[in-house]
Amino acid sequence: MxxxxxxxxxxxxxxxxxxxxxxxxxxxxxxxxxxxxxxxxxxxxxxxxxxxxxxxxxxxxxxxxxxxxxxxxxxxxxxxxxxxxxxxxxxxxxxxxxxxxxxxxxxxxxxxxxxxxxxxxxxxxxxxxxxxxxxxxxxxxxxxxxxxxxxxxxxxxxxxxxxxxxxxxxxxxxxxxxxxxxxxxxxxxxxxxTAHPQLPRPDIRPYPPQPPQPPEPAQQETDAVPHAILTASQSLDFSDFQKSALRGPGYTVVLLDAYRSLSRPEYSVLAHVEESELTQEVLVTVTHRADGSTLVRLAKFGGPVITAGVKAAVGAVTAELVQRGGAVTHSGY
CATH class of the missing domain: 3.40.50.150 (Vaccinia Virus protein VP39)
Incomplete structure (x- = not known):
């Protein structure tokens, strides 16, 4: 089965x-x-x-x-x-x-x-x-x-x-x-x-509720693509990334891995999203911008279907950055 x-x-x-x-x-x-x-x-x-x-x-x-x-x-x-x-x-x-x-x-x-x-x-x-x-x-x-x-x-x-x-x-x-x-x-x-090493288990844990969101400023990203914008006093990164799981009504999201770009200040987070009969693997990018803000955005790679679970994946990455000291100034997911 x-x-x-x-x-x-x-x-x-x-x-x-x-x-x-x-x-x-x-x-x-x-x-x-x-x-x-x-x-x-x-x-x-x-x-x-x-x-x-x-x-x-x-x-x-x-x-x-x-x-x-x-x-x-x-x-x-x-x-x-x-x-x-x-x-x-x-x-x-x-x-x-x-x-x-x-x-x-x-x-x-x-x-x-x-x-x-x-x-x-x-x-x-x-x-x-x-x-x-x-x-x-x-x-x-x-x-x-x-x-x-x-x-x-x-x-x-x-x-x-x-x-x-x-x-x-x-x-x-x-x-x-x-x-x-x-x-x-x-x-x-x-x-x-020749040996059976003891390896630590990944931290599979539910994410905390998403943080309260301040009033939205002038639109900076199209609402058609799930995204969020954050500011922070220090650079945000995923160098110590650990796998995590989020379960919500009708969906399950697992953040699997994070990859650092070699050419720009950006990370790509691979997320596995299960919803009823639909399963997707999507990328959520975390980009540090010249104005000091951080953009979290669903990548277009693979042509993902934007569903509640995919939006939750973007929200989960955003929540991870908030835990690391970021502050949401705008969201669209």
Whole structure:
């Protein structure tokens, strides 16, 4: 079944997620695409483990659900929850028998390397969530990324890479078939933990009520785009950002991460917004302006649908800045 963000706890109990089969091992697949891997995989084992799958594409989510349903797989949950949030905030320590990563985006450009999933922080997080004897399985067609991931695992000091042949189920995925047809090689490694580090939990907390708003001055931003303007006696930034959650009537907002611009005094905050049947990932920008004010504004990137939850995401970022000493002079959300 498809699990919305609001159905999870932070952290959660695998036995609560799978009450009918709490004794079975738990597998997490990151980026399941159209869902071909897991039905093929469960045909090769006498008892199907419990399965969690995360994917950022809503269309892929629906395709995978239909594929699992046709295969008669019932102990499986799919979610649009980002992979790092699932690992970091939902899953407890040493609960997973496997983490599956098939054909991840290699982000091949040099200035995009920080966007790659399989880096030192991810390997340390994965090692903390894998149980003794567990493993992370990577299959990719991108040799440079494969070698990069192996180096990062070694530098994490908690994972050991064991290159080998890809499992048959990984070769039945959409991308594996595509690369085989093109005659490209597939690379595979099994990463096993050499240690299980204890990592701090993210601070998932509700935001306080939004601060009282003073009378609005002359309009400075169109009300069509959720925004706020703040002033402060000191520069406002997100250098110590922590994940946070906000739940309101009909929506759930999670502020996932903050990224500093390299070219201008600006941060971009990534927010995950769940509302009924609509799920969106939006960016909220925090820009320090020449007049000393700070503009919080919904970015147009990705063409977001402006809903109550999206407006609440802008309000949550604004509330965070107020907690850091800012004062709202105008708002439109």
């Amino acid at each position: 498809i699990y919305p963000l609001s159905a999870f706890r932070f952290p959660d109990d695998p036995a609560r997620l799978f009450p009918g089969t709490p004794e079975r091992e738990l597998v997490l697949e990151i980026g399941f695409g159209d869902g071909r891997y897991w039905p093929s995989r469960v045909q090769q084992v006498p008892v199907a483990p419990n399965y969690l799958g995360v994917e950022v594409s809503g269309a892929s989510l629906l395709k995978a659900q239909r594929r699992l349903t046709r295969a008669g797989i019932v102990n499986a949950h799919l979610s649009k929850l980002p992979a790092l949030v699932m690992l970091d905030a939902v899953l407890p320590e040493q609960c997973l028998s496997e983490i599956i990563v098939n054909f991840p985006d290699p982000w091949p450009k040099q200035d995009h390397l920080e966007m790659r999933l399989l880096r030192v922080p991810f390997f340390r997080l994965a090692a903390s969530r894998l149980r003794a004897g567990g493993a992370l399985l990577l299959t990719t067609d991108h040799r440079e990324y494969f070698e990069f991931a192996c180096r990062e695992a070694d530098e994490s000091e908690v994972m050991r890479a064991e290159p080998g042949a890809a499992p048959p189920a990984a070769l039945e995925t959409k991308y594996a078939r595509k690369w085989r047809e093109l005659g490209l090689e597939v690379y595979h490694a099994r990463f096993t933990p």
